[in-house]
Amino acid sequence: MKRQMITVMVGLLFAVTPAQSPRALEQDRSVPQPPQAQAVPIALLVDIGSGQVLFQREADRRFMPASITKVMTTFVAFELIEQERLHPETVLQVSERTAQDWRRIGSTMFLDTGDRVTVDDLLHGITTVSANDGSAALAEGAGRSVASWVALMNGAAVKLGMHDSHFGTPNGWTDGGQTYVTARDLATLGTAMITRHPSKFRHFYGKREFTYNGITQSNHDPITGRVAGADGIKTGFTNDAGYGFLGTAQRGGRRLMMVVAGVDSARARDQAAVSFMEWGFASFGGRRIFPTGHIVGSARVQDGNAADVGLRLGGPLNLSVPQSSQANVRLRVVYDGPIQAPFTTRDEVADLEVSIDGMPPYLLPLYPDRAVARANPAWRVLNGLAGMFR
Incomplete structure (x- = not known):
């Protein structure tokens, strides 16, 4: 099989030379860094609509996520609810073991042995007040055991392509290094949660406080209520992990996803989170390149009942382009x-390579505009003859 490359010309789009893998690139210094960037050992800011990396530092370095682990617990619950294997109104009973192990350990819903709690309340406790006991109660009650629930978490990570992550607990409590993630994997998880389960995300995330059993507690999310369009997602802290945050905000049709981790203090993390998100919206402007369904190129077909096929993206192509320069955008079908x-x-039969001046290149999947069946013998002969003259 031969690697084919087709240059796509749209407005200020030009041919490109072969580029490095996006995973191997750190931030191009021609694009100004966000304020507070030097205070953050691990950071990633992506536009999830286009897949672009707007800033990254050590995005593939493994670290302990602490309570950010609970995002995967929530995602697994969302998936089970979607499959009708779990229901928000289902009542789960808190076991003696869960109550003893997690009574007032870290963030809590103050659950006790025998308490009967709905899945909806447990999820709000997890997403808003980071309840360690709520996470364990959900895992044990909905997964039949904590170990079985953790297996679901790791299975979901594999399916999402989170190749550098592993989970050992449902709540991220220190477990001797069994639980680890990368910033890139967390951005993948956050993106999947929002795109697959938008209504559930809106229902459970972005709340400033939660009241359960007469006790009202506040959310520690540093950007919701402070950054326009911010609506989550999750902070994390242990002495071993330091301070981290997975957050997102949406403005004007653009949604950004941010990870900061390994920060020395809650104040520094919170300042960096606000700074990164504001910088992302202020420093990059949106540019519509293709509408949904636009054919960006074509590809030759072998042994099919068609000689070629059109290639399209899964949705519109809206890019974040640096505001400070007349950046050229280059597209190439590969x-x-x-x-x-x-x-x-x-x-997925091809990729669209996107390269913007001052930013790491990246790939978007392309899909055929029509299904192609395997050709009968006569068609294969005709296709073979046609190929001789290409």
């Missing part, structure tokens, strides 16, 4: 071809 039939419109 695929191993000819593409072997059969395939459907849901199969």
Whole structure:
């Protein structure tokens, strides 16, 4: 199979030279760094609509997420609710073991043995007040055991492509290094939660306080209520992990996702979180390149009942472009071809490489605009003859 490359010309779009892997690149110094950047050992800021990395530092370095682990517990619950294997109104009973192990340990809902709590309340306790006992009660009650729930968490991580992450607990309590993540993997998780479960995300995240059993507690989220459009997601802290945050905000149709981790103090983390998000919206402007369904190129087909196929993105292409310069945008279709039939419109058959001056290049999946079946013998002969003249 030969690597095919097609340059796409739209406005200020030009041919590009082969680029390094986006995972290997750190922030290009031609784009100003966010304020507070030097105070953050691990950081990532992405535009989840376009997949662009706006800033990164040590994005693939493993670290202990502490309570940010609970985002995966919430995601697993959302998936089970979507599959109708779990229901928000279901009542779970707190076991003696969970109550003893987590009574007033760290952040808590103050659950006690025998308490009957709905899944909805447990999820609000986890997402708003970071309840360690609520996470354990949900895991044990909905997963039949904490170990089984943790297995669901790790299975979900594999399916999402979180290749550098592993979970040992449902709440992120220090576990001897069994639980670790990367900033890039957390951004993947946060993106999946919002795009797959938007209504559940709005229902459970972005609340400033939560009252359960007569006790009202505040959310420690440093950006919701302070940054326009911010609506979550989760802070984390242990002595071993330091201070971290996975957060998101949406303005004008653009949603940014941010990770900061390994910070020395809550104040420094909170300042950095606000600074990074404001910088992301102020320093980059949105540019519409293609609408949904636009055919960005075509690819040759082998052994199919069509000689070629159009290539499209899964949605519109809206890019974040640096405000401070007239940055050139370069697009290139790349695929191993000819593409072997059969395939459907849901199969990823090519990539669109996006390169913007001063930013790391990255790839977006491309899908065929129509399904192509395997050709009958006569079609294969015709395709073979046609290929001789290409």
